[in-house]
Amino acid sequence: MSAPDPCPHCGAAPASALVCEACGELLEARRPPGPFEVFGLEPAFELDLAALQKRRLALARRLHPDFHGTADAETRRLAEDSSASLNQAHATLADEFRRADWLVKQLGGPREEDERGMPTAFLQEVLEWNEQIAEARAGGASADLEVLRRTLEEERARARAALRGELVPLSDEAARLRRARQHLNSLRYLERTLRELGELGLAHRTP
Amino acid sequence: MPFLELDVLNAPDRSILGIDLGTTYSLVALWRDGRPTILRPRGRDDGRIPSALHFPASGAPLVGWPARERAAVEPGRALLSVKRLMGRGLSDARADLAGVPFAASENERGVIQLEAGGRRYTPQELSARILEEVWRVASEALGEAAPRRAVITVPAYFDEPQRAATRDAARLAGLDVVRIVNEPTAASLAYGLERLKQGTVAVYDFGGGTFDVSLLAIEDGVFRVLATAGDTHLGGDDLDRALVALALEEARPGPELAGDPAFLQGLRLAAERCKLQLTSAPEAELRLAVPERGFPWKRSVTREEFERRIAVHLERTLDCCRRALHDANLTPGAIDEVVLVGGSTRIPAVRTAVERLFGRKPHCELNPDEVVALGAAVQGHVLGGGTRELLLLDVTPLSLGLETMGGAVSKIITRNAPIPSQATETFTTYADNQTGIEFHVVQGERELAADCRTLGRFKLAGIPPLPAGMARVAVRFALDADGLLAVTAKEQSTGASASIEIQPMHGLTDSEIEGMLASSLANARADFDASRRANLLVELGTMQRAIEKNLPLARERLDRESRLELEEALAGARGAESVAAVAAVQKLRDRLEQAALPLAALLMDDVARGALKGKNLSEV
Numbered sequence: 001m002s003a004p005d006p007c008p009h010c011g012a013a014p015a016s017a018l019v020c021e022a023c024g025e026l027l028e029a030r031r032p033p034g035p036f037e038v039f040g041l042e043p044a045f046e047l048d049l050a051a052l053q054k055r056r057l058a059l060a061r062r063l064h065p066d067f068h069g070t071a072d073a074e075t076r077r078l079a080e081d082s083s084a085s086l087n088q089a090h091a092t093l094a095d096e097f098r099r100a101d102w103l104v105k106q107l108g109g110p111r112e113e114d115e116r117g118m119p120t121a122f123l124q125e126v127l128e129w130n131e132q133i134a135e136a137r138a139g140g141a142s143a144d145l146e147v148l149r150r151t152l153e154e155e156r157a158r159a160r161a162a163l164r165g166e167l168v169p170l171s172d173e174a175a176r177l178r179r180a181r182q183h184l185n186s187l188r189y190l191e192r193t194l195r196e197l198g199e200l201g202l203a204h205r206t207p
Numbered sequence: 208m209p210f211l212e213l214d215v216l217n218a219p220d221r222s223i224l225g226i227d228l229g230t231t232y233s234l235v236a237l238w239r240d241g242r243p244t245i246l247r248p249r250g251r252d253d254g255r256i257p258s259a260l261h262f263p264a265s266g267a268p269l270v271g272w273p274a275r276e277r278a279a280v281e282p283g284r285a286l287l288s289v290k291r292l293m294g295r296g297l298s299d300a301r302a303d304l305a306g307v308p309f310a311a312s313e314n315e316r317g318v319i320q321l322e323a324g325g326r327r328y329t330p331q332e333l334s335a336r337i338l339e340e341v342w343r344v345a346s347e348a349l350g351e352a353a354p355r356r357a358v359i360t361v362p363a364y365f366d367e368p369q370r371a372a373t374r375d376a377a378r379l380a381g382l383d384v385v386r387i388v389n390e391p392t393a394a395s396l397a398y399g400l401e402r403l404k405q406g407t408v409a410v411y412d413f414g415g416g417t418f419d420v421s422l423l424a425i426e427d428g429v430f431r432v433l434a435t436a437g438d439t440h441l442g443g444d445d446l447d448r449a450l451v452a453l454a455l456e457e458a459r460p461g462p463e464l465a466g467d468p469a470f471l472q473g474l475r476l477a478a479e480r481c482k483l484q485l486t487s488a489p490e491a492e493l494r495l496a497v498p499e500r501g502f503p504w505k506r507s508v509t510r511e512e513f514e515r516r517i518a519v520h521l522e523r524t525l526d527c528c529r530r531a532l533h534d535a536n537l538t539p540g541a542i543d544e545v546v547l548v549g550g551s552t553r554i555p556a557v558r559t560a561v562e563r564l565f566g567r568k569p570h571c572e573l574n575p576d577e578v579v580a581l582g583a584a585v586q587g588h589v590l591g592g593g594t595r596e597l598l599l600l601d602v603t604p605l606s607l608g609l610e611t612m613g614g615a616v617s618k619i620i621t622r623n624a625p626i627p628s629q630a631t632e633t634f635t636t637y638a639d640n641q642t643g644i645e646f647h648v649v650q651g652e653r654e655l656a657a658d659c660r661t662l663g664r665f666k667l668a669g670i671p672p673l674p675a676g677m678a679r680v681a682v683r684f685a686l687d688a689d690g691l692l693a694v695t696a697k698e699q700s701t702g703a704s705a706s707i708e709i710q711p712m713h714g715l716t717d718s719e720i721e722g723m724l725a726s727s728l729a730n731a732r733a734d735f736d737a738s739r740r741a742n743l744l745v746e747l748g749t750m751q752r753a754i755e756k757n758l759p760l761a762r763e764r765l766d767r768e769s770r771l772e773l774e775e776a777l778a779g780a781r782g783a784e785s786v787a788a789v790a791a792v793q794k795l796r797d798r799l800e801q802a803a804l805p806l807a808a809l810l811m812d813d814v815a816r817g818a819l820k821g822k823n824l825s826e827v
Contacts, residue, residue, distance in 0.1 A: 057426065061598055065627065065688045069385060069590045070221070080687050084629035091624070 015040030035089035045167035109177025221591040224357040225583025231415030234580035243584035246348035262324035267737035270340040273745030282472040292330040294368035334376035363389040363435035368713040387689040391421035393582030406543035414549035416442040434534035436527040443551040449516040450478035458504040545569035610647035610656035640672035769805040776802035
C-alpha cells in the first residue's frame with residue numbers, strides 16, 4: 001500500500017483516504033479507494049471486528065451528510081459520495097467471505113467465475129445433501145434436517161479454517177490463492193444451503 | 208438531494224421543522240428550549256391535524272380539521288388518505304381508489320390524477336395542501352412564520368417513488384426537505400435511546416393506516432437500522448372495520464342503507480368511538496342511529512369480543528416482527544427495548560401481544576401519536592447543526608436493480624444496505640454494432656423484473672459500433688441519505704460517456720414541478736386566502752353550534768357584560784358567510800373564541816360538580 005498524500009488543508013498525514021481527522025476536512029480521492037485504505041488499515045485477512053465497527057462509527061461522524069447540511073453543494077456531494085464509500089468498504093471488510101473474496105481478487109487470484117473446481121469428495125457430499133433437502137421439502141421429518149444442519153455447520157467450520165490457512169499470512173502465491181478460491185466456493189454453497197435449511201425449519205415451526 | 212440555500216448575510220433561521228406526514232393525521236414539532244415540542248392547532252390539546260381534504264360544491268378545498276368535520280357529513284366530497292396514492296400508479300392503487308369518491312386517471316408516466324372540485328390534482332399537489340396547512344398550524348402556534356426547512360418522515364417501507372413524491376409535495380408547499388427519515392427511526396430518536404451505550408431496539412408502529420416494525424442497533428449514539436418489515440395496508444382503520452363488519456352482520460341495515468356513504472361513514476365513526484372506549488373500559492356500546500330512517504341499533508361489545516375480532520390483524524403485525532427478526536438474524540430475546548408508536552398501540556391487546564413476543568414491557572411514556580413528529584424535530588436539530596452527539600445511519604428498505612436479458616433482475620444495491628449507497632455494475636451489448644442499450648430500473652425483492660416496481664426506463668445511445676459483448680457500459684446507482692436514487696451510465700471501452708436522467712415513473716419531472724409552482728405562485732395568495740377563509744367558516748360554524756347548544760344551560764348565570772359580548776360575537780359569526788376578507792373572518796372567529804371563555808368556564812365548573820353527569824368535556 002502506498003503512503004497516503006498529505007492533507008491539502010492542514011498537511012497532516014490522514015489515516016483514512018476519505019477524511020483528514022486532524023482538521024475534519026473531507027478528502028477528494030483521485031481514484032476510488034479500496035476498503036482497507038478507507039479505514040487506513042494494512043490489507044489482512046484477520047481483522048478485529050469490534051475495532052472495525054468503532055472505527056466505522058468514528059468515520060461516519062465525520063462523513064455523514066447530516067453533518068454537512070449547511071455546507072456548500074460540492075462538500076455536500078462529497079459527503080454523500082464518501083459516506084457511500086465508507087458503507088461499501090465496511091460491508092466488504094465486516095463480512096469474512098467478502099473480505100476474503102476481495103483479497104483473493106486484489107492479489108491477482110482467480111475470480112469466482114474463473115475457478116469452478118471443488119474437491120471431488122466435497123462434490124459427492126453436495127449431491128447427497130441436496131437429495132436430503134429435496135426429500136425434506138417433499139415432507140420429510142425435521143429431525144433429519146437437524147442432523148444435516150449440524151453436518152453442514154461442521155463442514156463450514158472446516159472450510160473457514162482451511163480458508164484462513166491459505167490467507168494467513170497473506171501471500172500472492174498462485175496455488176494458495178487458487179485453493180482459497182475453492183474454499184470460498186465451498187463456503188458459498190454451504191451458506192446458501194444452510195439458509196435454505198433455516199427457511200425450511202421456519203416453515204416447519206410456524207403453521 | 209435536498210436543495211438547501213445558505214444565505215450567510217441574512218443570518219438564516221437554522222431551525223428545522225419536524226413533520227410527520229401521516230396517512231390519517233399529520234403532526235409538526237420543533238426543537239425549542241432544549242427539547243422537541245409539538246406545535247398544536249390553536250384551541251386543541253392534541254397536536255393532530257387530519258390529513259384530510261374536502262372539496263365543497265364551489266370554492267376552495269378545506270384542509271385539516273374543517274375538512275374532517277365536513278367529511279363526516281358529506282363523505283362524497285372528501286379525500287381522507289391521499290398518502291396511499293403517493294408515488295403509485297392506477298393499477299397499484301386500485302384497492303385504495305375504490306374508497307375515493309373522485310374520478311381517477313393516470314398520465315403517461317403513471318401519475319394518478321384525481322378530478323376534484325372542478326380540476327385535476329396529482330397526489331403530490333393534494334399532499335402539498337396538507338403540508339401548507341401543517342405549516343400554517345406551526346406558524347400560528349409559534350406566533351410568527353414557521354421555518355421553511357423541514358425533516359419529513361415516511362414509513363420505513365416506502366419505496367423510491369413514494370419518497371420522491373413526498374419530497375415533491377413538500378417542494379410544492381414551499382418547503383425545503385432537508386431530510387426524509389423513516390418513521391420508526393424518528394420514534395426511537397424521540398425516546399432519546401441514543402443514551403444506550405449499546406443495545407437493540409424494536410419500534411412497533413401501528414398507526415391509522417399502516418404498520419411498520421424496525422429493528423435498530425444503537426451504539427455510542429449511532430442508530431443503525433438492522434431490518435424493517437411492514438404492511439402498507441394494515442392499521443387502526445382495519446380494527447374499526449372489524450367492528451363495522453360486526454354491526455353490518457347483526458344489524459342488517461338493508462341494501463339501500465348499507466350502500467349509503469353517509470350511513471357507512473356514521474357507522475365507521477361509531478365503530479371508532481367504540482374501539483377507543485374499549486381501550487379503558489372492559490365493555491362499550493356500539494351504537495347506530497339513523498332516526499329519520501327509523502333505524503336505531505345498539506349492542507354492547509366486550510373487550511374480549513373485540514380482541515377476538517382483531518386477533519387476525521394483530522397476528523399479521525407479529526408476523527412482520529418475526530420477519531424483521533429473521534432478516535436481522537436476531538431472536539426476540541435479543542431486543543433490549545421496544546418502542547410503541549401510533550394510536551393503535553393504546554389498545555391493551557396490542558401491548559400485551561407485543562410484550563409477549565419480545566418478552567419485555569414496551570416504552571409508551573410519550574404520546575404514541577406524537578412520537579414520530581418529536582423525533583423528526585430531534586433530527587431537525589441535528590441537521591441544523593445543533594448537535595453532533597447523535598448520528599442516524601439508515602438503510603434502504605428495498606433492493607434496487609436493472610432488468611437483464613430474459614426479464615431477470617440484477618440487483619445493484621441490496622435491501623438493508625446502509626445509505627448513502629453507491630454501486631456500479633458493468634453491462635455489455637448482445638448484438639454486433641449495437642449502438643444503444645435500453646435500461647429498466649426496478650425496485651423490489653422478486654426475481655423477475657415484471658414482479659418488481661418500475662422506477663424508470665432510459666436508453667443509453669451513442670455506443671460506438673463494436674462486436675457483441677465488446678462494449679462495456681458501467682451503470683452507477685447512487686442512493687442518497689434520503690433514499691432517493693440517481694442513475695448514470697458510461698461507455699468505458701471508448702471513454703464515450705453519457706449521463707441520463709430517468710423519467711420518473713409515478714413521479715413528477717422537475718419541469719412539471721416548476722410549472723405547478725409557477726401557476727400556484729400566480730394564484731398562491733388568492734388560493735391560500737380562499738382556502739383559509741373556507742376553513743375559518745367551518746370552524747366558526749362548529750363553535751357557533753356548540754355555543755348555541757350550551758348557552759341555555761348557563762345563560763342566567765353569566766354576568767351581563769359577558770352575555771352581551773357573547774351574543775354580539777354570535778351575531779357576527781352568523782353573518783360571517785357574507786364577509787369576504789380573510790382577516791375580517793379571522794377577527795370574527797377570534798372574537799367568538801374569546802367571548803365564549805366565560806361560558807366555557809361555567810360549564811367546566813358544572814362538569815367538576817357533576818351537574819353534567821356522564822358527559823365529558825369534549826361533549827359540552
